[in-house]
Amino acid sequence: MKLGIEFVPYVNVQRIVEWAKLAEDVGFDYIWVTDHYNNRNVYVSLTAIALSTDRAMLGPGVTNPYVINPAWTASAVATLNELSNGRAVLGIGPGDRITLTSLNVPMERPLAAVRESVETIRRLWRSEAVDLTGDVFSFKGAKLNFKVGRIPIYVGAQGPRMLELAGKIGDGVLVNASHPDDLRVAVGHISKGTSSIGRNVADVDVAAYTCFSIDVDGRKAKEKASEVVAFIIAGCPIEVLKRHKISEDEANEVKEAVAKGDFTRAFSLVTDDMISSFSISGTPEECLSKLMDLTKAGVTQIVIGSPIGPRKVDAIKLIAQKLIPTLKAQ
Numbered sequence: 609m610k611l612g613i614e615f616v617p618y619v620n621v622q623r624i625v626e627w628a629k630l631a632e633d634v635g636f637d638y639i640w641v642t643d644h645y646n647n648r649n650v651y652v653s654l655t656a657i658a659l660s661t662d663r664a665m666l667g668p669g670v671t672n673p674y675v676i677n678p679a680w681t682a683s684a685v686a687t688l689n690e691l692s693n694g695r696a697v698l699g700i701g702p703g704d705r706i707t708l709t710s711l712n713v714p715m716e717r718p719l720a721a722v723r724e725s726v727e728t729i730r731r732l733w734r735s736e737a738v739d740l741t742g743d744v745f746s747f748k749g750a751k752l753n754f755k756v757g758r759i760p761i762y763v764g765a766q767g768p769r770m771l772e773l774a775g776k777i778g779d780g781v782l783v784n785a786s787h788p789d790d791l792r793v794a795v796g797h798i799s800k801g802t803s804s805i806g807r808n809v810a811d812v813d814v815a816a817y818t819c820f821s822i823d824v825d826g827r828k829a830k831e832k833a834s835e836v837v838a839f840i841i842a843g844c845p846i847e848v849l850k851r852h853k854i855s856e857d858e859a860n861e862v863k864e865a866v867a868k869g870d871f872t873r874a875f876s877l878v879t880d881d882m883i884s885s886f887s888i889s890g891t892p893e894e895c896l897s898k899l900m901d902l903t904k905a906g907v908t909q910i911v912i913g914s915p916i917g918p919r920k921v922d923a924i925k926l927i928a929q930k931l932i933p934t935l936k937a938q
């Protein structure tokens with residue numbers, strides 16, 4: 609089992625670097641940094657991390673083609689790859705609807721946007737001059753002026769069609785889910801994509817991009833997770849809510865509170881069932897047991913995602929002591 613960790617650059621880059629160095633030291637294989645324009649910049653953060661680490665793979669998890677043109681992304685990730693001696697990975701997805709809305713950027717034809725981006729980025733990395741008249745993008749002789757090696761591309765996906773596309777075009781998939789039932793369903797859609805083109809699903813690194821929170825005090829860990837779970841519930845498709853027996857009314861209340869910016873109320877509306885369905889949180893023993901369930905759901909990478917724990921450094925150390933030895937043996 610490969611192990612990844614997600615950092616959201618909402619604090620200064622020096623602190624992200626400290627956390628990333630610690631994560632590499634204790635055995636994480638992948639460091640993913642989220643991309644939202646309203647946080648510290650993803651590539652500045654990744655550059656600083658690249659210069660302070662020497663083993664872990666690292667990349668945006670995930671960028672999107674609407675805010676950043678795919679040719680620009682090709683150059684940024686190729687530069688990161690050069691700087692990190694071949695450790696770059698690219699995570700790309702359609703983008704977060706709330707962020708895109710605040711920039712007044714419409715998410716048109718997301719499947720085509722992701723497909724055309726991945727195709728274009730790969731062609732640019734192969735030193736091709738790209739001419740394309742696509743459904744979303746067009747290029748006229750776009751070309752990078754430097755040589756690039758092979759860099760894995762992971763597609764960020766949750767919806768059935770995006771997961772299927774990821775199975776067709778991705779070296780990996782970053783699935784935002786923490787429950788084995790959701791991951792089993794996701795692996796089914798990914799497999800549909802791989803088999804449609806005669807590919808083996810085992811050739812795709814399927815990563816569970818979890819909402820994770822650990823602490824010796826399980827209650828504190830769950831309280832911290834509820835802050836992320838509120839946002840997950842607010843954007844959750846109805847069929848996923850149904851799978852977890854969460855009523856639309858309950859979810860709508862959370863959604864309304866989030867939309868109004870009344871986060872205290874939103875967090876207070878998050879129930880234990882919601883936390884259990886949409887996070888891996890609690891004591892080290894509780895977290896390990898839930899992570900072991902994920903290993904049986906067809907995933908090949910577990911990403912320890914936000915919030916990680918009420919206290920980041922302590923949480924990473926706890927993960928190192930209590931979880932990594934067992935997980936690495938899978």
Ligand code: F42
Binds near residue numbers: 641669702771
């Ligand atoms: N988003 C960010 O902006 N920043 C991040 O750092 C970030 C991290 C991240 C990590 C893992 C991960 O899985 C997702 C992450 N995201 C991040 C969110 C990501 O960018 C996407 O918002 C998220 O993955 C949701 O995408 P989705 O797979 O649900 O796809 C959406 C677009 C969707 O609705 N898909 C449906 C489906 O079935 O897959 C339908 C899509 C469809 O059919 N669209 C039609 C088309 O032609 O494309 C058009 C339909 C129409 O009406 O226009």
